[in-house]
Structures are given as structure tokens and as C-alpha cells.
Amino acid sequence: MKIVVQVKPMPEAVQAAALSATLHTVNEAARWVSRAAFERGVPREYALRKHTYLELKARGLGAQAAQHVIKKTRDAYTTLKANIRAGNLGKPGSKRRVKAESKPIVFRPDAAQPYDDRCLSWQYDAQSVSIRTTAGRIKSLRFACSADALKTLREFRRGESDLIERDGVFYLIAVCEIPEAEQFEPAGFVGVDLGIANIATTSTGYGAAGRGLNRHRKRQMDLRRKLQAKGTKSAKRRLKHRARKETRHAANVNHIVSKTIVTTAERTGRGIALEDLQGIRDRVRLRKGQRAQLHSWSFHQLGQFLEYKARRAGVPLVYVDPAYTSQQCSECGHLDRKNRVDQATFACRACGFLAHADDNASHSIAARGESVWIAGRESRVPATP
Structure with missing residues (x-):
């Protein structure tokens, strides 16, 4: 590697x-x-x-x-x-x-x-x-x-x-x-739900809140706007000095989050199930005020960090289809748009299961990860008559 x-x-x-x-x-x-x-x-x-x-x-x-x-x-x-x-x-x-x-x-x-x-x-x-x-x-x-x-x-x-x-x-x-560690057979999967309000929520109970990072980004954006409006030489000097500060801070946060998730998976002998979010920025339509948050969301970088750290530790990692994980009940499998009460609350209309929406989604992702892992190992050779 x-x-x-x-x-x-x-x-x-x-x-x-x-x-x-x-x-x-x-x-x-x-x-x-x-x-x-x-x-x-x-x-x-x-x-x-x-x-x-x-x-x-x-x-x-x-x-x-x-x-x-x-x-x-x-x-x-x-x-x-x-x-x-x-x-x-x-x-x-x-x-x-x-x-x-x-x-x-x-x-x-x-x-x-x-x-x-x-x-x-x-x-x-x-x-x-x-x-x-x-x-x-x-x-x-x-x-x-x-x-x-x-x-x-x-x-x-x-x-x-x-x-x-x-x-x-x-x-x-x-x-x-770097030599890769030998990949072990996982005893289950750690589902990882990625988001903006919460950077990552896992099925093991770990949650990385995005409040601090979003606040830091807003602070940087407001400061850039003020310095750009000022337009003086010292303001331009200050802008140049602060360039990429937000990027470095976000990368540091992603390193910490990914290391925590991979360490937990390695310690418990489980793999990691991650959402395949490729192309999400082209699919999602948001109001003008929300676009800056979506386009500054560094989910791809976090996925890359998780992938290379997992390979280095020998932890299996699979990508799953993220469709409807926020609307599907992780207990009974019932899928309904009304299950998602609001951004943070999930209440199943069929079995009454109540949980944080991101926590429920992470358990659904973990179950899909097991299915993907098993499907990848099943033989596709037709049975002999």
C-alpha cells in the first residue's frame, strides 16, 4: 500500500x-x-x-x-x-x-x-x-x-x-x-452513517458531532467575507496567511474520526460498512443557504482515510447502497418516508421502534454490509446437474 x-x-x-x-x-x-x-x-x-x-x-x-x-x-x-x-x-x-x-x-x-x-x-x-x-x-x-x-x-x-x-x-x-496487514474474517460489521450535522455515527455507539467543525467553517467564511470586503493590502495579506486553514482543520478532524472507527473495528474483530456517496452533490437539491454546507462537506476525504487505515490494519471495508437507510427501520425493516420524523428522530410506523435517526441508519448500513460481504463470497458457478 x-x-x-x-x-x-x-x-x-x-x-x-x-x-x-x-x-x-x-x-x-x-x-x-x-x-x-x-x-x-x-x-x-x-x-x-x-x-x-x-x-x-x-x-x-x-x-x-x-x-x-x-x-x-x-x-x-x-x-x-x-x-x-x-x-x-x-x-x-x-x-x-x-x-x-x-x-x-x-x-x-x-x-x-x-x-x-x-x-x-x-x-x-x-x-x-x-x-x-x-x-x-x-x-x-x-x-x-x-x-x-x-x-x-x-x-x-x-x-x-x-x-x-x-x-x-x-x-x-x-x-x-507500507505492507498491508492480512485481512481477517469479520464477526459482523460496524455501520458508519456519514452526515453534516453529525460527521459520522457508528452502530457501536460512537458519534462525531459536526457542530464544532460547522461552527469553525462559518467563522472562517465570515472572516473571509469581511477581509474581502475591506480590500486593503493588509486584508489581502491576512487572507493569504489564513488560506487553507479550514482545509487543514477539517483534515485533522477526519483523521481523528477515521482512526477511532478503524481502531474500534480492529479491536472488536469486525469490518466497516460505509455508504457509497459518489455523485451525491449532483443528486441532491438544496436551498441556497444550505449549498455552502453541502459543498464543504468532506465526506470523500473521510472515506479515503477510513479506507487506507482499514487496509493498513487488515480490517475489511465494504461500500453499500445508501438509498433509504434514513427511512428504513433497522429492527423490522419497514420502509416508510414518514418514519423519519425530523432530522434527529426516527420512529417506525410499523413496530414503534424509536431511535436517533443517524443511529438507526448506522445499524441499517451494518446489516447491508454483512449482506454485501456474504454476496461477495458466494459462489456464482451454476450447480452441476
């Missing part, structure tokens, strides 16, 4: 200038390669290399840097085609899709640049790296990270590392190959 570890280089002024110039140079070259690829109908990587490699060398890039620029550009077009094929950019003829298809991909001046072991080497004991730039190789560039991150790097780092610059600060993102 692949995960990434992010560390923070601490360059001196001259070294920082060399790193920044390198990123600007390679991304300017990537923009040129992208235009060449677009004009030639985006050929395969080998054909694109024949058209662009010599020019990149003439621009002063080393052999490995030139190869990585070409590969990065070709991978960007592969990702674009995959998104178009999956319908992530809208239907054929839509404004967003036409815009994406009608012009070359553009790389930001500080976009990530991949480095392999020939261009970047790690010295774990000294906690430093040696990295090649357009101004020559920088040796003994110190970096900062946690003790756990350093241990992961030392034991599991494999393949490429990416150098990025974000708001004037450099980061190295290294790929690590």
Missing part, C-alpha cells in the same frame, strides 16, 4: 533561491511540452520525448529532469482523459468540458516536480537531503519532520519524491510502500 510522507526542507537564502528557480524553470518547460503535445494530438510518451527532449536539454535541463518533465506532462493529459471519461467534467458539450478540451494544460510556476533517487538522495541519520537544481547540487539540505515520519521514511520509502513550493515554503513529499 502506498502512502506519502511530507517533510519540510529548511534551506538557507541562497538554497531557497536555487530551489525556487528550479521549480520555475521545469514548470515553464512543462508548459512548453504541454503546448507541443496539444498541437500534436497528445502523442504517447515515447513519441513526445522524440519531439521535445533535445529542446529541453538546450534549455539547460539535465537528462533526468527533462525525462521527468515529459512524463509529468503526459501523466497530466492521461489524468484529464480519465476525468473526461468518468464524466467528472460534465457531459459532452458542457461549458466546463469544452474549456478543458480546447486548450493545453497549464502548470503553475510552483507546481510539484518529481525527483528520483539519482536526483535526490536521503540521509536519514543527518536528517538531510542532497538535491539537484539548475544551479547545481545542494548537499546537506536539512529537513524537519516528526519522529514517526522519519521512521516511516527510513523503513518504507520507495520510488520518487515531489518538491513543491506553497506560499513561499518548500515541502518534500515522499512515496512510501
Whole structure:
């Protein structure tokens, strides 16, 4: 299983200038390669290399840097085609899709640049790296990270590392190959109901309230609105300083919630049943005042965190159909729209079962998880006559 570890280089002024110039140079070259690829109908990587490699060398890039620029550009077009094929950019003829298809991909001046072991080497004991730039190789560039991150790097780092610059600060993102634990046979499933009022509610009784996160988001939105209305240089500076603060806070909350759920499932020997909410933003129609909440809901990130933590711990995870889980009674199975009295209350019209709506939904999801797990293990071979 692949995960990434992010560390923070601490360059001196001259070294920082060399790193920044390198990123600007390679991304300017990537923009040129992208235009060449677009004009030639985006050929395969080998054909694109024949058209662009010599020019990149003439621009002063080393052999490995030139190869990585070409590969990065070709991978960007592969990702674009995959998104178009999956319908992530809208239907054929839509404004967003036409815009994406009608012009070359553009790389930001500080976009990530991949480095392999020939261009970047790690010295774990000294906690430093040696990295090649357009101004020559920088040796003994110190970096900062946690003790756990350093241990992961030392034991599991494999393949490429990416150098990025974000708001004037450099980061190295290294790929690590973590061995997956052997998946066990679950003795039942922990159903996880995802929501906005409550981030996650499980069938084991754990509930992560969304009140604090929603309050934090509203506070950030109000502050952004005030600073944008003010429009002064100091206000713009403050906006830039606070950029991505809400995103980091939401990611931290999702890490805590997902770790709690996976730890509980591992301790009790159960799997995790999760709702498949793909495309929910396109299906749901809300009032204007509720749209900001829906579109800032980071359920996909929480699902990703749950998935990789479950794989690392060997916990089985299945996705179930979320349709009508909030209207179906987890005790008798009766399905009725009127069962959902309000946002928080569930009262079954058939058996009289009364519970919190999210708690009832989590038990329904757990039951569906068991059905999905059993169905996936059943033989589909026709019986012999």
C-alpha cells in the first residue's frame, strides 16, 4: 500500500533561491511540452520525448529532469482523459468540458516536480537531503519532520519524491510502500452513517458531532467575507496567511474520526460498512443557504482515510447502497418516508421502534454490509446437474 510522507526542507537564502528557480524553470518547460503535445494530438510518451527532449536539454535541463518533465506532462493529459471519461467534467458539450478540451494544460510556476533517487538522495541519520537544481547540487539540505515520519521514511520509502513550493515554503513529499496487514474474517460489521450535522455515527455507539467543525467553517467564511470586503493590502495579506486553514482543520478532524472507527473495528474483530456517496452533490437539491454546507462537506476525504487505515490494519471495508437507510427501520425493516420524523428522530410506523435517526441508519448500513460481504463470497458457478 502506498502512502506519502511530507517533510519540510529548511534551506538557507541562497538554497531557497536555487530551489525556487528550479521549480520555475521545469514548470515553464512543462508548459512548453504541454503546448507541443496539444498541437500534436497528445502523442504517447515515447513519441513526445522524440519531439521535445533535445529542446529541453538546450534549455539547460539535465537528462533526468527533462525525462521527468515529459512524463509529468503526459501523466497530466492521461489524468484529464480519465476525468473526461468518468464524466467528472460534465457531459459532452458542457461549458466546463469544452474549456478543458480546447486548450493545453497549464502548470503553475510552483507546481510539484518529481525527483528520483539519482536526483535526490536521503540521509536519514543527518536528517538531510542532497538535491539537484539548475544551479547545481545542494548537499546537506536539512529537513524537519516528526519522529514517526522519519521512521516511516527510513523503513518504507520507495520510488520518487515531489518538491513543491506553497506560499513561499518548500515541502518534500515522499512515496512510501507500507505492507498491508492480512485481512481477517469479520464477526459482523460496524455501520458508519456519514452526515453534516453529525460527521459520522457508528452502530457501536460512537458519534462525531459536526457542530464544532460547522461552527469553525462559518467563522472562517465570515472572516473571509469581511477581509474581502475591506480590500486593503493588509486584508489581502491576512487572507493569504489564513488560506487553507479550514482545509487543514477539517483534515485533522477526519483523521481523528477515521482512526477511532478503524481502531474500534480492529479491536472488536469486525469490518466497516460505509455508504457509497459518489455523485451525491449532483443528486441532491438544496436551498441556497444550505449549498455552502453541502459543498464543504468532506465526506470523500473521510472515506479515503477510513479506507487506507482499514487496509493498513487488515480490517475489511465494504461500500453499500445508501438509498433509504434514513427511512428504513433497522429492527423490522419497514420502509416508510414518514418514519423519519425530523432530522434527529426516527420512529417506525410499523413496530414503534424509536431511535436517533443517524443511529438507526448506522445499524441499517451494518446489516447491508454483512449482506454485501456474504454476496461477495458466494459462489456464482451454476450447480452441476
